Amino acid sequence: MTLVLVLLGxxxxxxxxxxxxxxxxxxxxxxxxxxxxxxxxAGSALLGAIAGAGSGLPGWLGQLAGTGFCGAFTTYSTFGYETVRLAADGTGGRYRALFNVAVTLVAGLGAAALGWRLAALATG
Structure with a gap:
């Protein structure tokens, strides 16, 4: 059943x-x-919320939404590829690549932390 949930998500x-x-x-x-x-x-926020809810959510929901949906929705490989592509585009591209990395890390970690905190508050 776990495999089916992950595949569907x-x-x-x-x-x-x-x-x-x-x-x-x-x-x-x-x-x-x-x-x-x-x-x-967005995927970081959702996964943070799922983790923050912890045992307040049924296990199958973590498999469906956390592993399945968030795993396919978010993409580290595309982030890496697009960052390298930006960096290869001269000096301006290198600055855009650095900006992309900084914004992705700060916003992603912030969204995950916010999702975690909101879900933990909501589920007690």
Whole structure:
């Protein structure tokens, strides 16, 4: 049953990542990989909330949403690729790559911590 939950969550997460990335890129442009930033920060917040809720959530929900959905929705490999691609684009690209790394780390960790704290407060 665990495998089925992870597969279902992953299928939905991958499609959502694609749709969010495309919608974000269409609105914000391509100077920075905004779509990847949005999915990674949102996924960090959700995974932080799932972890913060702890035993207040049924175990199957962690498998479906945490491992499956968040695992497919967020993407470290695309973040890495897009950062290297930015850095290869001359001096301005190197600054954009550094900015991308800094914003992704700060916003992702902050979102995870906020999600954790809010869920822990909500579930007691």
């Amino acid at each position: 992953g299928a939905v997460g991958a499609v959502c990542r694609f749709l969010v990335d495309r919608a974000t890129t269409a609105r914000a442009g391509t100077a920075l990989p905004w779509g990847t930033l949005v999915v990674n920060v």
